[in-house]
Structure formats: structure tokens, C-alpha cells
Amino acid sequence: MSRFLWTQMDDVGPTARLRHAMCFESSNNRTILFGGDSGHNGLLGDTWMREGDAWTQIGDTGPSSRHSHAMCGCGTSFLFGGRGRDAYFGDTWRILSGDDWTQLEDTGPSARAGHGMVFEQHGARVILFGGENADGPLGDTWQWDFMREDKWTQIEDTGPSARRYPVMAYDMINRRVVLFGGVDGSGRSLGDTWALTAAGWAQIAHFGVPSSAAGAMVGTDVNLVSYGGLVGSDDLLSGTWSFDGQFWTQRQDMGPGARWGHAMSFDAKRRSIVLFGGAKAAPGAAGDQLATGDTWEHVISDPATTPISGSSDKESVPTAAFVNVIPNSVRLGQPMQITVGFDKVTPDPVTVNLAWMTKAAFHAANQSGVSPTAGDVHHLPDIEAFPWAIEASTVVTNPLNAPGFFYVIAATSNKVVVSVEVESLLF
Known part of the structure; x- marks a missing residue:
């Protein structure tokens, strides 16, 4: 079991919360956090950025207060859905420039919460899957293609079963979207792993990783990393797992502790995984015992560097x-x-x-x-x-x-x- 070192950051930032969302804006080299559930004071609608190792509250306009929405970084921040006090949301928002959100006028996925969403870098498209509405879990797949329609379109495909609270990340090495876990309509925690490419969804054989939901997963420049989650209604997980495209490996860690409803992002500039918040008590516990407001980081060690080269077949080129x-x-x-x-x-x-x-x-x-x-x-x-x-x-x-x-x-x-x-x- 290889070691994975988490470090708690001593900084002042967002208030304690769970079921919020985070992503990394590569165009601005910053992590963005929005919304969530405070656990006892209601829903949140604030936006925070993390540049380097410091949090700063930003933005005067944006989505309404909500939890269980999803965000991904596509140059800047992209947000869809979530749940308010009395309703599910089906709105799409993006930070186009500066610090303020802009609502994108478009029809797309039905209102939902607890869905998974990720940016597929090589395809320049956002992929959204599943979630839930008032009728139960959903199993549809949608894309927002920036290079073609620049709007939501549903992907007609047979893929994972309907579920809420799966985790999704982009596998840069193997150029595919990876989905893990979630909760089905009976309340059972799932432990299957799926990959989406241009050819469609395909289930990946995997070993070792426990079934879970409501955890968090990010894609780094070397692998995928998952932390924590919830099994059933009261079993909180604390393990760090990495996925290399074929195998899940549990990592030895001393870190954030068992939790669910937290969020993570990968700071590509600093090569650091950032984890914030979540709940350290099972759902249904007293509100003031639920939400946490701690920030943890894991810095990926620099590998031995070698030149990355490519060359044409010939040094002398007759045409091109x-x-x-x-x-x-x-x-x-x-x-x-x-x-x-x-x-x-x-x-x-x-x-x-x-x-x-x-x-x-x-x-x-x-x-x-x-x-x-x-x-x-x-x-x-x-x-x-x-x-x-x-x-x-x-x-x-x-x-x-x-x-x-x-x-x-x-x-x-x-x-x-x-x-x-x-x-x-x-x-």
C-alpha cells in the first residue's frame, strides 16, 4: 500500500458546508467553489476562489443558493442543476470572464441534483450523467459540445444504470471519462466503474474498491484519485484510492478523516489536489455535527523529467x-x-x-x-x-x-x- 500524504491547510476560507461543488479554472489558475448546505443555517449561494493557498470570496451575482449541483472546469467554471429548498434546478451557468456568473440560455437536461459532470478535454465537451429528481434516480447522458453546437444535446447510448451521487473525472492518460459508484433506486450503494469514449459507455473490470456514493474524485496528470464517501445510510469512508485505468489501488494516508459530501479539485498549476468540507456524521445527525470547513491538500511529487519529443519520419521533407x-x-x-x-x-x-x-x-x-x-x-x-x-x-x-x-x-x-x-x- 503506497503512501499518500494529505496536509491540512491553516487558512481562513468558506464556512463549513457539504454537498457543494468545486472545479479548477485553468485559464485563471484558480479553484472555484460554489454553494452547498451549511447543515444548520440552510443553503448557501456564495462563490469562493482559491489562488495558491489562500481562499477569497468573489462575485456579486450568480446562481441561487443550492446543494448537490455539479461543476467542472472548461477554461472557466461551468455549473448545472442542484436542489433548493423546495425544488430541483435545471439551469446552466458559466463564469465567462472576471468573477461573476452568467446564465446560459439553453434547454437541456431536466432539473436534477446529485448528478455527475466532467469536462472531456480532448473532445472539448462537458459530459453530464444521472442524478435524481422527485421521481427517483436518473440514467441519461448529456453533452455540451463547445466546438460544434455549443449547447446541451442528449447522447443516445446504453450506459450505467440510473443512479444519484456517482463520482466522475476525466482520465487524461487514456482519454476517457470515468464514472464510479452512486446509489440506485433501492438505496443500494454501487461499486461499478464505467468509461465513456467516442464509442460510447463501457463497463470496466475493477478490483478492490468498495461500493460508495457521495465521495469525490478528480483526474490528475498521472491518474484518478478518489476520497471518502458513504456506504448505505451510515457507513462513512476515509480511504484514498487511485485508479490507473485498469486497477484501483488503496493508498496509505493520514488525512481528512471519514466524510461524505465533500468536494475536490486538481490544481494543475501547483499539481495539488484540493479537498474542502463535507460531513463527518451520517445523514440525519444534528445539523451542527454535519458540516465541516477544513481544507486539505495533497501535492503530487514531481516525477523524473525526461524530454517529451516527437519527430517526423524524415529529416528532409520533400513536401510536408x-x-x-x-x-x-x-x-x-x-x-x-x-x-x-x-x-x-x-x-x-x-x-x-x-x-x-x-x-x-x-x-x-x-x-x-x-x-x-x-x-x-x-x-x-x-x-x-x-x-x-x-x-x-x-x-x-x-x-x-x-x-x-x-x-x-x-x-x-x-x-x-x-x-x-x-x-x-x-x-
Whole structure:
């Protein structure tokens, strides 16, 4: 059993709560928390951000007070649904810029709470599954596709059974959405694991992890991490589990203690898992015994770093070359050397596909026989900065305008070596 070190943070932040939601905004390098249930003073509708290791309350406008809603980070924060005092919500909100929420006018999933939701980075779409309404658990799957319709559409597919309070996260390594657990209509805690790809839902064989619901799970740049949850109506869990795409592994930890209804996010800038709040007593306990307001972090240790490289088949390229560079882990601020073939005579492009970072492509092409010069520095969105481009309209396909830059570290008549450094992830 490998060790997993949690550290309680000594800071002032949101009040105690459970069944709130959190996500990481990669465009702003911050964690956003919204809403929840205070346990004794009612529902909450406040928004907090965590930059570095400090909480700050932000935003004057936003969704109404609620609990059991879902959030995910797609550059900025995206929120759907939840439950108020007397009704379920079916509204969609996003922080488009700054600190305030904007309601998106759209018809989509029915009003619900306790659903799972995650951003599928490589597909540039939000995936929502399940939850419950007044009639019981739900088992439908919806997507919000930013690159195509930019609205909710239901995915017609056979997948997990109807359930409330599953946990969902995006597996960056295997490029798929992973769902675990939940509670079915009879109140039974589930222990199945499912994966969603472009081909649809498929159940994954798994071993060891206990059935649970109302825990939390995040995707990191190396694996998925799940913490805590509830089995039945009164069995609280305290274990940390990691999932590598095939196997669940329990991690030895000294940390937040048994709880449910908490929330977690992965701070990609600091490579830190952030956990906040939850309940340390079973449902039905006295209100002042339910909600907690503690913040815990686990910093993922830096692995041994090696250059992440890709190259074309030939150093001398007669027409064009294409190299696809998809690292196993995405690291902020870590340069990656990419070698591509380059032809000094033919003005066809050499393409480096950085879709894992920006859903964009960097086209390096010769113009008037001039190669890029070692030391050239270019920002990805800056089309005019390419003196060796064919046409500005084809230089950078970067519709979502992710920040980042590359610089040329070597250039010859038939080869270009560039180093790409990611300033922030798009999603």
C-alpha cells in the first residue's frame, strides 16, 4: 500500500458546508467553489476562489443558493442543476470572464441534483450523467459540445444504470471519462466503474474498491484519485484510492478523516489536489455535527523529467510533414523539445499538433526560402509573429486562443527543433 500524504491547510476560507461543488479554472489558475448546505443555517449561494493557498470570496451575482449541483472546469467554471429548498434546478451557468456568473440560455437536461459532470478535454465537451429528481434516480447522458453546437444535446447510448451521487473525472492518460459508484433506486450503494469514449459507455473490470456514493474524485496528470464517501445510510469512508485505468489501488494516508459530501479539485498549476468540507456524521445527525470547513491538500511529487519529443519520419521533407506530440502527462512550465522535418525549398507546411494543450496546430512552413532562425520566440495565438508562414489564415488553428509560446532552438536547411512551453492549460 503506497503512501499518500494529505496536509491540512491553516487558512481562513468558506464556512463549513457539504454537498457543494468545486472545479479548477485553468485559464485563471484558480479553484472555484460554489454553494452547498451549511447543515444548520440552510443553503448557501456564495462563490469562493482559491489562488495558491489562500481562499477569497468573489462575485456579486450568480446562481441561487443550492446543494448537490455539479461543476467542472472548461477554461472557466461551468455549473448545472442542484436542489433548493423546495425544488430541483435545471439551469446552466458559466463564469465567462472576471468573477461573476452568467446564465446560459439553453434547454437541456431536466432539473436534477446529485448528478455527475466532467469536462472531456480532448473532445472539448462537458459530459453530464444521472442524478435524481422527485421521481427517483436518473440514467441519461448529456453533452455540451463547445466546438460544434455549443449547447446541451442528449447522447443516445446504453450506459450505467440510473443512479444519484456517482463520482466522475476525466482520465487524461487514456482519454476517457470515468464514472464510479452512486446509489440506485433501492438505496443500494454501487461499486461499478464505467468509461465513456467516442464509442460510447463501457463497463470496466475493477478490483478492490468498495461500493460508495457521495465521495469525490478528480483526474490528475498521472491518474484518478478518489476520497471518502458513504456506504448505505451510515457507513462513512476515509480511504484514498487511485485508479490507473485498469486497477484501483488503496493508498496509505493520514488525512481528512471519514466524510461524505465533500468536494475536490486538481490544481494543475501547483499539481495539488484540493479537498474542502463535507460531513463527518451520517445523514440525519444534528445539523451542527454535519458540516465541516477544513481544507486539505495533497501535492503530487514531481516525477523524473525526461524530454517529451516527437519527430517526423524524415529529416528532409520533400513536401510536408506531420508530427503528433501527445505527452503522457501535461506539465505547466515544462519545455518540450519537438523535432520536425523542414524543407527549405517547398513551401508546404510542417505541422506540430498540440491538441492535447490547445485544440490547436502549429504550422511551420518555409516562405521565400527563409527558414526560422534559432532563438525566434513566438506566442501561439500571435499569427503575425510567423515570418516563415505561408498564409496567416493557415498558420495557427487556435479557435479557443490558449496561451502558450514556443521558441526555435535549432534550425538547419532540413530540420527544425522547437521547444514548446505551456503557460496554462486551455481547459
